[in-house]
Amino acid sequence: MKSGKFWAWVVFIVGAAYFFIPLAATVEFSLRMRRGVHSFDAYQIVLGDARFQSTFLYSVVAAIFTIILGVLVVVPAAYWIRLRLPQLRPVVEFITLLPLVIPAIVIVFGYIRMYGSNSPLPFLGSNMGANALLVIGYATLALPYMYRAVDTGLRTIDVRTLTEAAQILGAGWGTIIGRVILPNVLIAVLSGAFLTFAIVIGEFTMASLLNRPAFGPYLQNIGANRAYEPAALAIIAFAITWGCMSLIQILSRFAPKSSNRPN
């Protein structure tokens, strides 16, 4: 074996061990609730807990609304920038990266100051308002992933020519976006959607500071007070995230194949 290949294998094995050993240890620990034998007791307790079900459902619903909001904002914006305002792309890319640079805690404190019950826009004065604010905050956090996914999808099709071809056939903007652009970037949109889902399911800071009954604060609460259940929860959350990633891979096989020249 050549020495280059040998060291490549060494790096791979060390990296895999770094990743899988803690995971295996967590799985093993989560199965040790019953003394002396391996069991799924911790999983049964977690999955049977009413608060697990309600907080998980809350986060799933919040994730769905976040995805809808993200798609409604990002798809037309990214499309329009590619079609008519390409000179604005660097500015928009910078703006979409801001949520990675500005910590969520800063954003949420800004929200609390701006939208408190005494402000002109008292989102935090009602449950529905606070839920809406949480979804808007999540959409902001997911913006870097959603924008990049959609923009990459748009890059694979000849946006301008397809738009013009649809226009000359009599289509208006709604038809163009709904029947031509969106179906051709659907897989990219779904990738962005699953990344958004994964972020929202485990998000703690915003949900906690806005006092929302979400899955993230529940995870933290269990982690602080129990021994085996947090390990089981970590594995469940990990499985959900990996499930999302696998779905992206599976769905990408069904992407419409474009013979148009990319931009």
Added chain:
Amino acid sequence: MAEPFLSIQHVRKSYGSNTVVQDFSLDVEPGEFVSFLGPSGCGKTTVLRMVAGFEDPSAGKIVVAGKDITRLKPNQRNVGMVFQAYALFPNLTVAQNIAFGLKVAGMNKADADKRVAEMLDMIKLPQMADRYPYQLSGGQQQRIALARAIAPKPKLLLLDEPLSALDAKVRVSLREEIRSIQKKLGITTIFVTHDQEEALSISDRIAVMYGGKAEQVATPFEIYNRPATKFVANFVGTLNVLEGKVTDAAAGTVQVNTQEVSLKGKLNGSKSGDTLSLALRPEAISLGRQPGRDSSLTGEISEVHFLGSVIRVRVGIGGNTVSLDTFNNSATPPPAVGEKAEISFSSGDMLVLH
């Protein structure tokens, strides 16, 4: 004279200080096939895009069937267009692509299906209805794009270099097919191309464009045989240009190198001593003296290229080089480089370029 179907009137297009189309006017008769021919950047596609509604003219007017469409949006113009890059919708099947415009126009499914079947028959691809664009060759995709453009029965058909992305053989067959479909439907068509052979072979008229202006608008025969400007003469077909000096304007004699040729009646406005550019098409020249050709020049063969059915010969005459083609004759060996050669031509075929 009948009212033109499409009238482009004094159209100009500027981007800031850069004017890409200058005072362009053209009237197109109903059912006519007009090509815009010119090099890259001459403004031909910009004029087409203004007719389609993708660009707003900075000045001027575009009228179709008596209606001013200058400020109408592309989706309100009832114009069909075929793009260079096919622009088929990748997520839709062939049938769905063709039906797109029909559905947008609100046609019911039964009528739309019937029209799609008609279109597929017309382009001779009835078995392709359920295929996706990526499963088709370039030529097939462009046929589908043509069917999609024609399906909603547009008033005007615009073809933006539709053959440029195809290989040579498919280009020839598809251009003949486009022309035959256009004649059958009688649809007024504008065809943009930079390929002179394409334009010459299928157009009723050609607008040769250069620098944002129409240099000449005429039939292919006129364009080729009686080019109005030096640019048209150079751009369309192969041309041998010889520098000559007027020796006697009244007698119509011009000296090329040290030899004299007679161009009686062609030197209007030239004075003795003027320098002229004289042009001859390769097919107007014969090697050796031929009956019926009243002029000749002598030079030396500088290059010989055997191309199969024809032999391309270049003859140096002083500082000028003349290129001509002769048919291959298996009984006669091709001429040799360095041989003295006489070329003959009719003085009537010689063009004086202004």
